[in-house]
Amino acid sequence: MKRYVFIWFRHLMTNRFVRKNPDYQSKIFVLAANRSGRRIVTASSASAERLGIQKGMAIADVRAMYPSLEVIEDPDIPPFEMLKALGEWAIQFTPLTAVELPDGILLDATGCTHLWGGEKAYLKDIVKKFRDIGYDVRVGMAGTPGVAQAIARYGEYLEVVPIGKDKEALLNLPPDALQLSSEALERLYKLGLTRISQFIDIPKNVLRRRFGSEFTTRLDQILGILPDYKEPVELKEPFKVNLSLVEPLRTATAIQIAIEKLIDRLCDQLLNEGKGLQRAVLKTIRLDGKEQELAIMTHQPTCHKDHLLKLFDLKIPFIEPDLGIESFSLSAPLVADMPLVQERIWSVTKSSDLTEISRLLDKMKGRGAVFSRYLPAEHHWPERSFRIAKSLDEKPAINWPIHRPRPILILPKPEMVEVAAPIPDYPPIHFRYKGKLHTIRKADGPERIEQEWWLEDGPHRDYYVVEDNQGARYWIFRSGHYDEKGSKWFIHGFFA
Secondary structure, eight states: OOOOEEEETTTTTTTTHHHHHHGGGGGSSSEEEEEETTEEEEEEOOHHHHTTTTTTTTTTHHHHTTTTOEEEHHHHHHHHHHHHHHHGGGGGSOEEEEEEETTEEEEEEEGEEEEEESHHHHHHHHHHHHHTHHHHHEEESOOOOOHHHHHHHHHHHHTOOOTHHHHHHHHHOOGGGOOOOOOOOHHHHTTTOOOOGGTTTSSSHHHHHHHHHHHHHHHHHTTTTTTTOOOOOOOOOOEEEEEEEEEESSSHHHHHHHHHHHHHHHHHHHHHHTTEEEEEEEEEEEEOOOEEEEEEEEEEEEEHHHHHHHHHTTGGOOOOOOOEEHHHHHEEEEEOOOOSSHHHHHHHHOTOOOOOHHOOOHHHHHTTOOOOEEEOSSOOSSSEEEOOOOOOOOOOOOOOOOOOOOOEEEEHHHHHHEOOSTTTTTSEEEOOOOTTTEEEEEEEEEEOOOOTTTOOOOEEEEEEEEEEESSSEEEEEEEESTTTTTTTTEEEEOOO
């Protein structure tokens, strides 16, 4: 027996409310969009930004910190595109999903529910996983798509219609549950037919004369008498090329030539689509059937064939050909739009697109180097005063502060030190860190930094820049006011 699940997204396009209510802009809210099954912040109000909510943060994480946050769908993304992305993500529950405008998706769950231990458990997992990525959903399961949609919107929470009971499940629902035309609904209510049970058993010829053929056709589709076809969501195959060989390859030179051919063909595919590669996966199959997989990443979308070949050259020593490799495949599971313009060579000018520096970083990463780029954040509290950049060309929202010295290296968490200090507001005389005593020769401070009370409670900090007798400089602070019984001191950073 066929089983269908309808998932109703209750607040998919609440951004309409914002457009009709300009005063809403002063409230704490964010715009959100789905990205590969992960719902993220695409923009935030000024009030939300003051709380440290930044573009790219996961909606589930932000809501965990601020339960009262208002989340609004990004108005730049059409409902169909949003639902299609959600349908692609929902393929983890069934291979067949379909978009149901304006705010739902349909799953063909036939033969799937036993993998979850039953229909109820199946629906509970669907609801949980959608809520984990930030969506408020209601679901219903029935034997036809129309009944599943009707009970999801107008029935009980997590309702499962028993097999063969689809018609009975509709009887107490309003006519709106049938997704009829506005004209048909208006006529039904004018006649006092406010429940489906009042007209569903009326002869079809009578209903056809009163409401038209579309009305009876829709009823037959709802009850499964006529097919109710839905266009399934199809996952787009990643860009991929294959190379099968008559004679197996064993030498590094031959493997390099094979990879070069694959890169040529893959880059041609990407360029035709205006895409650039950001992750590539090379798979090899040996004569003995063993598969090997190697991957590379790039900081910017690229189709520069020589650069990609150099990145794979670093991986060739890790390939074990044994008796020989008989087939290769190269895929690009992660791509991005790339403008079809000639790249400029990197320079130190502001007009540079950082192409060459990006390639250098790719090579360093291929050799095992780990690095990050940081941008200033609009916070005074040191741990929150910077963030990791998402790309090389991302522009900072503010400039780095220069009115006070800041260390090159800031510890992710301040570490406690033993300090001897004479009287309040005087710098320490010496401190002990990791068992080593540091005698202070020079000091500057204090610089008081108050806790951001709207984010977290806690005492202020009095920071000092100190230099020991070896010439090393440190950033240390006293937590809270001076206490004769013993104040707590911490080291937080190191200067060059």
